[in-house]
Amino acid sequence: MRKRQFLTGAEARPRRRQHTRPCSDCPWARASVAGWLGAASVDEWLDSVHGEALIDCHTVSNQQCAGAAIFRGNVCKLPRDPQILRLPPDRHLVFGRDAEFRKHHEGGLFHARTERVP
DSSP: OOOOOOOOOGBBBSSSSSSOOOOOTTTTBSSTTTOOOOOOHHHHHHHHHHHSOOOOOOTTTTTTTTHHHHHHHHHTTSSSSSSSOOOOOOOOBOOOHHHHHHHHHHHHHOOOOOOOOO
């Protein structure tokens, strides 16, 4: 059995080709650790994936996030920019709806509730 590896953006390394499956600790993957979202909140993650921005992978320094691209496919989000990675839907590996992502990560082991200052 392969040991699970958790990485941060500071540990990211480049690869030659764009990966097409979520990384071992991708927040979009169903197998991710609940609440493992770094400094961003659940709402910030969801806002980014429903937006038009390119989302970088946190474990591969020169690539886009495959998990986010698959999630976008799962929720029928098609970014306008053709340079943003598009991957086919896969509801087995990646959450299929916002509510699934939210339920998994809110209250998880690493979840820290933060207050917003107006």
